[in-house]
Amino acid sequence: MKKIDGWVTTPQGFLAAGVKAGIKASGNHDVAVIYSTVPAATGAVFTQNKMCAAPVLVSRKVAAKPYAQAIVVNSGCANACTGEQGLKDAESMQAQAAELLGVEPEAVYVCSTGVIGHFMPMDKVAQGIADAVDAMDESEGESCAMAIQTTDTFIKHAAYEFEIGGKTCKIAGIAKGAGMIHPNMATMLTFLTTDAAVAPDVLKRAVKAAADKSFNMVVVDGDTSTNDSMIVLANGLAENEIILSEEHPDYPAFFEALLACAQDLAKMIARDGEGATKFLEVNVCGAATWDEAKTAAMAIAKSPLVKTAFFGKDPNWGRIVCAAGYSGAAMQPDKVNLEIGGVRLVEHGMNCNIPLESLKDIMEQHDISMKIDLGAGSEEATVWTCDFSYEYVKINGEYHT
Amino acid sequence: MKKIDGWVTTPQGFLAAGVKAGIKASGNHDVAVIYSTVPAATGAVFTQNKMCAAPVLVSRKVAAKPYAQAIVVNSGCANACTGEQGLKDAESMQAQAAELLGVEPEAVYVCSTGVIGHFMPMDKVAQGIADAVDAMDESEGESCAMAIQTTDTFIKHAAYEFEIGGKTCKIAGIAKGAGMIHPNMATMLTFLTTDAAVAPDVLKRAVKAAADKSFNMVVVDGDTSTNDSMIVLANGLAENEIILSEEHPDYPAFFEALLACAQDLAKMIARDGEGATKFLEVNVCGAATWDEAKTAAMAIAKSPLVKTAFFGKDPNWGRIVCAAGYSGAAMQPDKVNLEIGGVRLVEHGMNCNIPLESLKDIMEQHDISMKIDLGAGSEEATVWTCDFSYEYVKINGEYHT
Numbered sequence: 001m002k003k004i005d006g007w008v009t010t011p012q013g014f015l016a017a018g019v020k021a022g023i024k025a026s027g028n029h030d031v032a033v034i035y036s037t038v039p040a041a042t043g044a045v046f047t048q049n050k051m052c053a054a055p056v057l058v059s060r061k062v063a064a065k066p067y068a069q070a071i072v073v074n075s076g077c078a079n080a081c082t083g084e085q086g087l088k089d090a091e092s093m094q095a096q097a098a099e100l101l102g103v104e105p106e107a108v109y110v111c112s113t114g115v116i117g118h119f120m121p122m123d124k125v126a127q128g129i130a131d132a133v134d135a136m137d138e139s140e141g142e143s144c145a146m147a148i149q150t151t152d153t154f155i156k157h158a159a160y161e162f163e164i165g166g167k168t169c170k171i172a173g174i175a176k177g178a179g180m181i182h183p184n185m186a187t188m189l190t191f192l193t194t195d196a197a198v199a200p201d202v203l204k205r206a207v208k209a210a211a212d213k214s215f216n217m218v219v220v221d222g223d224t225s226t227n228d229s230m231i232v233l234a235n236g237l238a239e240n241e242i243i244l245s246e247e248h249p250d251y252p253a254f255f256e257a258l259l260a261c262a263q264d265l266a267k268m269i270a271r272d273g274e275g276a277t278k279f280l281e282v283n284v285c286g287a288a289t290w291d292e293a294k295t296a297a298m299a300i301a302k303s304p305l306v307k308t309a310f311f312g313k314d315p316n317w318g319r320i321v322c323a324a325g326y327s328g329a330a331m332q333p334d335k336v337n338l339e340i341g342g343v344r345l346v347e348h349g350m351n352c353n354i355p356l357e358s359l360k361d362i363m364e365q366h367d368i369s370m371k372i373d374l375g376a377g378s379e380e381a382t383v384w385t386c387d388f389s390y391e392y393v394k395i396n397g398e399y400h401t
Numbered sequence: 402m403k404k405i406d407g408w409v410t411t412p413q414g415f416l417a418a419g420v421k422a423g424i425k426a427s428g429n430h431d432v433a434v435i436y437s438t439v440p441a442a443t444g445a446v447f448t449q450n451k452m453c454a455a456p457v458l459v460s461r462k463v464a465a466k467p468y469a470q471a472i473v474v475n476s477g478c479a480n481a482c483t484g485e486q487g488l489k490d491a492e493s494m495q496a497q498a499a500e501l502l503g504v505e506p507e508a509v510y511v512c513s514t515g516v517i518g519h520f521m522p523m524d525k526v527a528q529g530i531a532d533a534v535d536a537m538d539e540s541e542g543e544s545c546a547m548a549i550q551t552t553d554t555f556i557k558h559a560a561y562e563f564e565i566g567g568k569t570c571k572i573a574g575i576a577k578g579a580g581m582i583h584p585n586m587a588t589m590l591t592f593l594t595t596d597a598a599v600a601p602d603v604l605k606r607a608v609k610a611a612a613d614k615s616f617n618m619v620v621v622d623g624d625t626s627t628n629d630s631m632i633v634l635a636n637g638l639a640e641n642e643i644i645l646s647e648e649h650p651d652y653p654a655f656f657e658a659l660l661a662c663a664q665d666l667a668k669m670i671a672r673d674g675e676g677a678t679k680f681l682e683v684n685v686c687g688a689a690t691w692d693e694a695k696t697a698a699m700a701i702a703k704s705p706l707v708k709t710a711f712f713g714k715d716p717n718w719g720r721i722v723c724a725a726g727y728s729g730a731a732m733q734p735d736k737v738n739l740e741i742g743g744v745r746l747v748e749h750g751m752n753c754n755i756p757l758e759s760l761k762d763i764m765e766q767h768d769i770s771m772k773i774d775l776g777a778g779s780e781e782a783t784v785w786t787c788d789f790s791y792e793y794v795k796i797n798g799e800y801h802t
Binding site: 047048049050051052078080081082083115116117118119226304308309311312314317318319321322324325326329330331333334336346348349350351388389390392393394397 | 448449450451452453479481482483484516517518519520627705709710712713715718719720722723725726727730731732734735737747749750751752789790791793794795798
């Protein structure tokens with residue numbers, strides 16, 4: 001497996017494009033289409049928010065089928081809390097794209113991201129879909145990625161090449177993240193394409209497993225959105241022997257590439273958390289179960305007190321230990337150890353009295369890792385997050401409804 | 402029942418004082434003693450944080466007894482994550498206060514608040530306790546309240562007078578709050594005194610019930626501290642007929658006064674959240690159960706996206722509905738209604754398209770209420786919180802470890 005530079009159009013047989021349809025006030029790219037020239041096995045996971053948006057309702061039906069062929073997506077309007085009209089609009093996006101692409105409607109996923117509670121400007125959306133289908137090309141992967149962004153400060157894409165059964169396969173993905181990032185599904189929009197041949201049921205389970213170890217381990221502000229979707233299309237054009245079960249000898253290599261791509265994108269989302277000045281890796285070990293390790297890591301990653309401390313470059317380990325303490329995870333207070341940037345600050349639950357000046361260089365860095373041992377078992381989990389800055393408050397206090 | 406101006410020394414037979422012992426770098430009051438001239442029935446609830454501080458371990462044993470007589474408390478150092486030495490220091494504070502007051506050690510509660518992970522400066526603490534016991538007086542209620550503050554911007558106290566069985570009783574309380582405020586116990590320090598006569602077992606249950614409807618319904622940043630404690634002393638000097646059970650005819654009047662005092666203090670804590678510019682009341686109704694109503698209200702109150710929106714004076718109802726949606730509480734998306742400041746913005750899960758300018762006056766106010774109907778039942782719960790401002794980030798980014 002090797003990392004390559006690529007977009008969703010890098011695997012064989014995928015076309016895409018993003019266009020400017022005037023939905024975003026900024027005038028930036030806001031409608032995109034991703035299309036596989038042949039039907040592709042598909043798997044997807046969606047937000048668990050009970051107020052899920054209309055396009056999620058439509059896309060869940062697509063995900064239930066074995067194969068799909070396209071994704072139509074817009075940014076600037078979430079089409080959430082829009083009732084019957086919203087559902088009609090999402091279905092209309094699906095039907096229009098299907099007709100233009102010459103496929104069945106249930107082969108087309110629909111995704112939206114942006115402000116909640118506004119009806120879709122359907123004239124603009126329809127024109128955007130028509131333009132995007134016209135513009136579709138192997139060279140338009142970047143414009144497609146641009147069209148799914150909202151408050152993102154950089155474009156998130158990742159790609160890998162891997163060999164299975166003597167064939168070279170590729171997998172690539174794009175994501176949008178920034179605010180409202182929290183587990184319980186993929187918690188953003190992310191689309192992955194691959195030319196590997198994988199049976200639909202195997203792919204569906206693989207997507208769920210990969211989401212749990214990547215996007216579901218990222219937290220920016222603890223809010224789970226109404227629109228989060230992770231969609232994978234696998235069109236088999238690499239002509240490897242199809243992976244029909246998890247026991248197939250090529251499954252591990254395929255899953256490794258899928259997970260690597262998903263984790264790269266997930267970390268980019270944490271790195272681009274709204275207003276972030278730090279990328280934080282929170283590793284919890286010594287937990288009784290993996291779930292408890294994740295619970296403790298999430299409590300630390302979500303704590304505004306921890307996040308503001310890192311923004312202030314203050315190694316306030318008391319807040320980290322405190323957050324683990326209230327997480328509900330089992331811990332042995334007199335066995336707790338904590339390291340920041342590899343420097344042990346707490347041993348057996350007590351301050352090591354390391355001069356905090358000695359952490360100055362670590363706290364100045366953009367990427368900081370912390371490791372807490374709960375002393376209650378042998379399981380571990382890692383969560384990625386960012387700090388809380390003035391800029392976070394500014395972005396979210398001034399974002400227009 | 403009527404609200405009166407008072408301190409913990411307002412009920413009969415209580416003395417208190419706060420002194421400057423030099424524990425806080427600021428030089429402000431930092432050691433206090435509260436003393437009942439006769440043994441008092443007692444009830445208390447403490448943090449559920451597994452990394453609870455040494456004084457909490459000591460005070461839990463006091464709370465298990467039917468009667469207690471004093472509280473010794475310091476601010477500036479939390480005595481948390483301090484291991485064996487911390488426990489010895491807390492026990493030493495207890496023993497010293499007991500000796501000076503002429504009571505048994507197990508009649509003396511110990512509380513600390515401040516930075517986590519530092520050992521107590523015991524010379525200063527010991528001198529402070531000696532000075533506070535010397536200074537104890539009915540007129541020193543205010544200095545006592547000052548000595549429990551950390552980042553608080555105003556002193557929190559409340560008092561009520563109520564008649565039971567022809568006798569006039571008083572109840573009064575003080576609290577410290579600000580950051581690290583979240584349910585799962587009283588989530589701050591608060592001490593209430595009353596001269597009502599109540600049996601210890603009745604009082605213990607009443608304290609738990611009152612905490613659940615007051616301090617446990619407040620959230621500032623979602624962090625539960627290592628030191629949170631709510632302690633009540635009831636010395637019976639009002640000479641009412643002792644309340645021996647919840648069935649006693651005077652119990653409702655007693656509980657009403659206890660709850661009113663606790664709710665007043667709890668709301669003051671939300672109002673004084675670190676950096677708060679808004680006081681927010683979140684009412685969730687139409688829930689299937691009270692627990693689910695509370696869960697949804699807490700999700701809204703803890704959401705950084707909701708909190709920054711109110712800071713920005715933006716009626717971003719999408720974030721409120723979204724937070725309820727991911728809370729896990731049952732809801733009927735097409736039956737959800739939402740009001741901010743009495744103005745209905747969402748009906749049957751859809752935008753009412755109220756011009757947002759019409760909410761301008763409401764969003765300018767300091768106190769703002771919101772009400773969301775989940776459409777899933779008939780239970781309701783109210784949570785109090787504040788917004789998230791630049792100042793919150795500043796206070797918590799610059800607070801020194």
